Amino acid sequence: MEEFIIQTEELTKDYSSWLRKTPRPALDRLTISIPKNCIFGFLGPNGAGKTTTIKILMGLIRPTGGKAMVLGKPYDDVESKNRIGFLPDSPAFTPTLSATEFLDVCARLLKIPGERRKKRIEEVLEIVRMTQHAKAKIGTFSRGMLQRIGIAQAILNDPELLILDEPLLGLDPYGRQEFKEIILGQKRDFHASVFFSSHILSDVEEICDCISILNKGRLLCSGPLQTLLSGGGKGVTVDVRSEDALRELVVFAKQTNRIADGEWELLFEQKDPAVEAKINELVGRFGDRVQIRSANEELESFFFKKIEQDNAAKMN
Amino acid sequence: MGEIIAIASGTWKNILRMKVVYFLIVCVWILVGIASMYEILTIGYHKPLMMDVSLVLNAIAASLTVLSVTFEIPRELRQGVAATLLTKSLGRTQYLAGKAVGICVAGAVICTLIAAGSFVIYSQTFAVTIAGTMLKAQLMLIISIIPMSAMAVFFATIFPEVVAPVLTILAIWFSYSTGILSHIPVLYGGILPNLDFFNFRSHAVYLHPIPGFYMILATLWGIAYALFLLMFTSFFFKAKDIK
Numbered sequence: 302m303e304e305f306i307i308q309t310e311e312l313t314k315d316y317s318s319w320l321r322k323t324p325r326p327a328l329d330r331l332t333i334s335i336p337k338n339c340i341f342g343f344l345g346p347n348g349a350g351k352t353t354t355i356k357i358l359m360g361l362i363r364p365t366g367g368k369a370m371v372l373g374k375p376y377d378d379v380e381s382k383n384r385i386g387f388l389p390d391s392p393a394f395t396p397t398l399s400a401t402e403f404l405d406v407c408a409r410l411l412k413i414p415g416e417r418r419k420k421r422i423e424e425v426l427e428i429v430r431m432t433q434h435a436k437a438k439i440g441t442f443s444r445g446m447l448q449r450i451g452i453a454q455a456i457l458n459d460p461e462l463l464i465l466d467e468p469l470l471g472l473d474p475y476g477r478q479e480f481k482e483i484i485l486g487q488k489r490d491f492h493a494s495v496f497f498s499s500h501i502l503s504d505v506e507e508i509c510d511c512i513s514i515l516n517k518g519r520l521l522c523s524g525p526l527q528t529l530l531s532g533g534g535k536g537v538t539v540d541v542r543s544e545d546a547l548r549e550l551v552v553f554a555k556q557t558n559r560i561a562d563g564e565w566e567l568l569f570e571q572k573d574p575a576v577e578a579k580i581n582e583l584v585g586r587f588g589d590r591v592q593i594r595s596a597n598e599e600l601e602s603f604f605f606k607k608i609e610q611d612n613a614a615k616m617n
Numbered sequence: 618m619g620e621i622i623a624i625a626s627g628t629w630k631n632i633l634r635m636k637v638v639y640f641l642i643v644c645v646w647i648l649v650g651i652a653s654m655y656e657i658l659t660i661g662y663h664k665p666l667m668m669d670v671s672l673v674l675n676a677i678a679a680s681l682t683v684l685s686v687t688f689e690i691p692r693e694l695r696q697g698v699a700a701t702l703l704t705k706s707l708g709r710t711q712y713l714a715g716k717a718v719g720i721c722v723a724g725a726v727i728c729t730l731i732a733a734g735s736f737v738i739y740s741q742t743f744a745v746t747i748a749g750t751m752l753k754a755q756l757m758l759i760i761s762i763i764p765m766s767a768m769a770v771f772f773a774t775i776f777p778e779v780v781a782p783v784l785t786i787l788a789i790w791f792s793y794s795t796g797i798l799s800h801i802p803v804l805y806g807g808i809l810p811n812l813d814f815f816n817f818r819s820h821a822v823y824l825h826p827i828p829g830f831y832m833i834l835a836t837l838w839g840i841a842y843a844l845f846l847l848m849f850t851s852f853f854f855k856a857k858d859i860k
Contacts, residue, residue, distance in 0.1 A: 359704045362858040379708050387704040393696040397631045409623035410705035454701065 306372055306462050306494045307335040307358060313366035314353050327353045329518040330367065335496060335511065340488060342505035342526070343498040344604060345515035351498040352390055354515075355466045358496075359387050372462055383411055386460035390467045390498075392451030396440030400431060400450055403439055404457060411458040425453040428483060444471040452480065456487060463487060465497035469504055477501075481508050506600040514604060516611045530603055539567045539580055543590040546583050550591075553579060620707045624715020625722060632685055632723035641681065642727065645674045646734040653742045664743055665822040668751060671735035672818045675728050675758055680789050682724040683765045686716055687785045690770065691778035700859050710851040713774065717766045717847060724762035732759070753832065754821035760836050761815035765789060767843035768810065771850045774857075810842050 315326040328350040335341050345351050356362045357369055360377040369376040372384055394403045401422055408418045426432045429449040434442070439450065448471045455463060463484070469477050485508060487493040499505050505512065506526070513523035522529055541547045542564050551557055553576045556568040569576050583591045632638065652667035659666050693699040703712060732755040736747045768788050772781040792812040814835040820827050 356700075356858075356860070359700075361700050361703060362860070363856070379706055382704060382706045385704070387701070389697050389700050389704075391697055392701065393698050394701060395627055395631060395693075395698055397634050398627060402627075402630065406623050406627045406702070407705060410620055410702065410707045412619065412706060451701075 304337045304373075305334045305370075306337050306339075307333070307341075307496060308370045309333050309354070309358075309367065310369075311367035312354070312357065312364050312369050314350070314357060314362065315365045326365070326518050328357070328364070331515070331518075331520050332367075333513055333520065333523050335494070338488065338492050338494055339510045340484060340495045340508050341497070342509035342512040343496060343515070344500075344502070344505060344512055345498075346608060348517070349515040350518040351515060352466055353518075355464055355496075355498065358464060359385075383458060384461045386455035386458060386463045386493075388448075388451045388455040388463075388465040388468050390470070392447050394439045394447070394450060394454075397438060399436050399438055400426065400442075400453075401435045403450070404454055407454045407457055413458060421457060425457055428456065429453045430479065445473060445476055448472055449476070452483060456483065459491050459493075460487075461491075461493055463493055463495045463497070465495065467499060468497055469499055469501050477504060484508060502601045502604055512600075514607050516608050517615075519611075521607045521611055526600070530600065537569045537577075537580070537593060539569065540592045541565045541567060541590070543587050546587045546591050549583060550579065620711045621715045621718055624702065624707070624712055625719035628686070628689070628716055628719025629723040629726070631689065632682065632720070633726060635685075638682075638727060641678060642730050642734070645671075645678055645731050646738060648674055649735045650738050650742070653738075667735075667739055667742070669818055669822050671732070671739070672754060672758060672821060675731045675735070675755065676761075676793075676816075678731055679724050679728050679758065679762050679765065680786065682727050683720055683762060683769045683789070684782050684785055685723075686720045686766065686769045687773040687781040688778050690716060690773035691776075691781060694859060695778075703859060709854050710847070713770050713847055713851055713854060716773075717770045717843065720766040720769065721762050724766065725759050728755070728759045728762065748821075748824050750817075750824050750827055751821045753827045754817035757815045757817050757827070757832060757835065760839055761812050763836075763839045764792075764810040764812065764842045764846070767846040767850075768792070771846050774850050774854050810839070810846075814838060 309331050312328060312331040313326055314328040315323065317323045317326075331350070331354060343351050343354070353362065357364050358371050358376055360379075360382075363377075371378075372381050374381040395406075398406070404422045404425065405418065408422060413421055423432070423435075426435050429452050431446065431449050431453065434446065439447070442450065448468070452468065455465065468480060472480055481504060484495050484497075488495060509526050511524060512526050512529065514521045539550065540560070541550060544563070547565055547567075550567055553573075554567040554569055558566040558568075560566050569580070580591070580593060584593065649667060649671045652670045653663055655666055656663045690699070693702075699712065703709065735755075736751070739745070739751075740747055769781075769785045772785045772788070775781075776784060789812065792810050793816065794813075795811040796813050817827050819825070
């Protein structure tokens with residue numbers, strides 16, 4: 302049985318009160334299940350409900366409906382927080398404390414034993430390349446440096462689950478690269494699962510295994526990234542400019558489109574090894590008259606398509 | 618308990634690192650010293666005046682120290698510092714308790730420094746030793762920070778940082794006036810703490826003994842009131858969305 306690190310069922314948050322009515326719930330019956338050891342990208346335009354979801358999962362705000370489980374425990378379970386690392390969207394820490402002092406407070410809250418605490422703080426500062434600023438007051442830090450300290454406090458306890466809200470915000474290209482390495486390292490070395498929201502789709506595409514797209518509080522789609530981008534399994538497209546090759550391939554194709562005279566586009570299931578072998582054989586025989594082309598869309602175009610479809614559906 | 622100490626340590630470090638705190642302490646010492654110059658105006662009562670001034674100014678310093686938490690908690694909630702801390706293994710009640718303990722420790726350090734300085738000035742100016750009653754009066758003033766801290770945490774949690782300090786200072790002022798207010802049940806129905814329990818200015822000035830049993834009872838009352846108020850605050854804070 303597959304284990305889920307995060308499960309939500311009909312999760313709803315409505316900020317309306319008797320004083321102030323909002324036009325729609327911030328989060329509308331969100332149901333997602335996130336498998337273990339997965340890097341999960343949580344996408345959506347501004348106001349989609351990403352931060353609301355993350356704050357519910359971290360027990361900071363209460364849902365008005367539905368259920369949420371994190372690491373198999375209810376979202377507001379205090380003890381399970383020891384196994385989670387969290388980075389808020391705009392990290393802010395006590396400005397009068399130094400980086401080391403603030404991380405020491407966090408380490409104490411995470412119940413890291415005294416003898417290990419100092420060593421671990423040095424380690425995480427090294428990971429986020431902030432060792433030389435360890436004694437500096439947090440109030441003097443730039444946005445990028447704060448983000449690095451945020452990442453440091455999030456990985457302090459070698460968490461099983463990292464929940465990160467816009468972690469790439471404020472980081473320069475080097476910082477982004479380093480951050481992606483940290484995330485991948487957490488998954489590789491500590492088998493951590495990562496749940497993060499981001500607007501930088503190229504980075505999401507690069508590191509995520511699974512994604513969800515939200516719009517105006519509603520879930521539009523969720524699943525493995527490759528499956529979603531390949532349109533649910535219509536994996537490989539082959540451009541054919543030979544009638545002989547076409548005759549041999551057409552029987553396996555799920556869909557055949559005539560592009561021009563003597564040129565066809567054949568769409569195949571991705572995971573069929575027999576078809577893959579046949580295609581490779583024909584590529585060898587017919588050279589550039591049989592060309593394999595990935596059918597996968599780029600995440601960016603997929604994202605825009607989904608959002609626009611949803612917005613159009615709401616308009617009609 | 619470790620979580621409470623962690624939050625408390627962050628709070629007291631934060632306060633005790635403010636330069637304005639030491640400026641305040643030096644100002645109080647100067648004002649206490651100046652009391653010795655009022656010999657003529659007070660017709661020779663400048664000695665008790667100095668002790669009275671030191672206790673009054675120490676009470677004001679305690680109130681101002683406590684007031685700092687009414688800025689700190691709403692700011693931490695607004696800026697997201699509280700959100701970062703509360704996503705660790707920290708209950709909301711523990712966060713509030715940590716803040717209250719932190720402010721108590723910071724207040725105790727500041728008031729102890731003021732009291733110690735005042736005693737040095739008093740004994741050097743008048744070449745006398747410090748009476749036990751004076752020590753006890755200053756000690757009770759320091760203990761009064763416990764219910765004051767709980768009040769500040771209550772207002773800081775419920776109200777925004779523009780309103781919370783004003784309400785806190787009003788509540789402290791009312792709490793020192795409960796002797797008068799008790800005759801007006803509408804204004805004082807036992808909800809406000811009675812900080813008059815900790816006020817031994819007249820005993821210190823006129824060297825009347827302060828019974829140890831009374832001091833213990835007042836301390837226990839202060840702790841019980843603070844615990845009650847923190848639990849009450851926690852009830853609201855647990856239901857609050859932290860954005």
